[in-house]
Amino acid sequence: MVTLYDYLPSGNGYKVRLLLSQLGVRFRLVEKDIMKGETRTPDFLAINPNGRIPVLELEDGRRLAESDAILFYLAEGTRFLPEERLARAEVLQWMFFEQYSHEPYIAVARFWTHYLGKAVDAEKTERGYQALDVMERHLGVRQFFVGERYTIADVALYAYTHVAHEGGFNLVAYPNVRAWLGRVASEPGHVAITRRQFG
Ligand SMILES: N[C@@H](CCC(=O)N[C@@H](CS)C(=O)NCC(=O)O)C(=O)O
Incomplete structure (x- = not known):
């Protein structure tokens, strides 16, 4: 195991x-x-x-x-990662985006506000909203981030986007992102971040 x-x-x-x-x-x-x-x-x-x-x-x-x-x-070898070369690279593209342009602002803002009880500086918040803007535009004409199916690009981006409010982000102006969050949450086998029992 x-x-x-x-x-x-x-x-x-x-x-x-x-x-x-x-x-x-x-x-x-x-x-x-x-x-x-x-x-x-x-x-x-x-x-x-x-x-x-x-x-x-x-x-x-x-x-x-x-x-x-x-x-x-x-x-690898599962339905969560496409086989086609460009689609695989697009999955990586969104995961690099998540690590460089999304997580450092949206996750860090959550950690500071929710866990340390500290104020988040305005620049972090602005950068977080910029990442959400990119997602909102991309999802305007798509159901999922790559190839019109749920992949690990969606898993990576869902993790901190669905708790972005804990870092002070308001998703009211992001209807495409909110609809996508709902689609991801209704995927088979979905578990909540709060789940403590596995197996
Ligand atoms: N880029 C890493 C970031 C991992 C990360 O920042 N982990 C945090 C929790 S979310 C951690 O272990 N922090 C403890 C520490 O830095 O001491 C990843 O995606 O796994």
Whole structure:
């Protein structure tokens, strides 16, 4: 059985939990409380030198960090990753967008407001809305991010978009994004970020 090192409120961890659930893959969950620095101990740094969850540990002990890389690994050969060359690259395009233009603002704003109780600076909020604007335009003529079907690009972007309000983002002006959130949530095998029991 694979092992997932994770922190349950984490959207990055949730991406992996969501896909594992949708794939019907059973896994062992090892919780690391990032608020207590549990990913920065020597023991955990030996697991991931970058000191962050999620980390997937395979049955043979090999490990993989970075949520979107884990999604890509797990989705290979499944309906969650297209086979066609350009479509695969488009999935990567949206996952890189998520990591560079979306997560650093929308996830970080959530962490600061919801978990640290601190104010978020205006620039982060503005950049977060810019990412939402990009998504809103793209979804204006599409049901999903790539190839008109649900893929790991949707999983990656859903994780923090559906809890963006916890970082102070208001999605009222984003009807296409809201409709897409609903479509993703109604995919078979969907689990909530708050789910604590797996397998
Ligand atoms: N780019 C990484 C980001 C991972 C990340 O930032 N993890 C956070 C939780 S969401 C963490 O472990 N933070 C603990 C720390 O930095 O000490 C990914 O997508 O997996």
